[in-house]
Amino acid sequence: MGLALDFARAVLPLVIMGGISVFVILRMKHKYEDGTLGKKKTKGAQNLLDSLIPFGMMIGIAVAVLLSIFSAISLLSAMTWGPGIGFLFGYFAYEIYSKEDESHS
Template sequence: MDLFLEIARIVLPVVIVGGIALFVILRMKQKYKKGALGKKKTKSAQILLDSLIPFGMLLGLAVSILLSSFTNFSFLSAITWGPGIGMLFGYFAYEIFSKREESYL
């Protein structure tokens, strides 16, 4: 029984984060096929929009490493959970900012 719980504790984060990644990839693929990807008028705004998901993954990794160094959260689990949750937040940011109109200040 202990072996089963140990294997589940190791494999469960990978399965959950894999599901998050699969969700994001399939949603982006669906948006691409519909032609509904976010388009911005300026090149700099488009670059910012396109880099939200990778930036979210990097930020999630940094936050999770910091949390694992100050708490008893495992470092290897942090490497798994951080980019996965960051990818999900980056996708949500992409959805929000792709619908927002550009402001000309």
């Protein structure tokens, strides 16, 4: 029983974060094929839009490392959860920011 629990603790975060990654990649692929990716008028705004997902991953890893330092969460587990959650939040920020222009037009 202990071996199965240890295995589940090691594999479950990878499976969940893999599912999140596949979801985001398939949604972005669908948007690309439909031609509905976010477009901004200025180059600076477009660069910000394009960097939201990687920036979300960097914020996620930073928060995860800080949490692992100050709590009982292991660093290895934090290194899995942090970028995965940041990837998802970066995608949501991308969606919100890409639709912001349409509502003001």
